[in-house]
Amino acid sequence: METNYKNAASVTFPSDPKNLRIAESLIDDVCHAHNIHEDHYGNILIAVTEAVNNAIFHGNLNDVQKSVSVDSKIENNQLQFIISDSGLGFDYHNLPDPTAPENIEKETGRGIFLMKSLADKVEFKNNGAKVLLTFTIGK
Structure with missing residues (x-):
């Protein structure tokens, strides 16, 4: 793990939920x-x-042979976290609406909705295998 928390920090770990x-x-x-x-x-x-x-x-289908990386950086009052996996990505343009009546009781499908609700900006790269979450932290 990189320890330079003033500008950037990162970790990489196997795809185990315990991590x-x-x-x-x-x-x-x-x-x-x-x-x-x-x-x-x-x-x-x-x-x-x-x-x-x-x-x-x-992304990694719980395969501990694959890794997840979390990087962070701060620039111009923006805190950004970049989460990357080893998967093939997904179609992030056509996600079901988790608030639609037919999806309310489903146990999955709310993660991206939450990310978009909580972050100031959400971007997908590498066909969705990389997610950039940006938060304005102000000064």
Whole structure:
């Protein structure tokens, strides 16, 4: 794990759900280093952990031989987390609406909706195998 929390930090770990705590630790360290207000911290924690969960479960299909990377950087009052997996990606343009009546009771399908609700900007790269979450942290 890189420890330069002033500008950037990163971790890479096998796709085991138990390793979610590694990503949470990075989020904690980065937010602490930049005195992120607790209101923003909650949004960041939920959005990034949702992206990491998606990378583990959907991107890498729980294959511990594949890895997930979480990188962060801060520039111009913007905190960005980049979550990458080894999967093939997905069709992020055609996702079912989790708030539609036919999807309300489904156990999955809310992660990207949450990310888009909590982050200031969500971008997909590499056919969706890389997610960029941007949060305005203000000064």
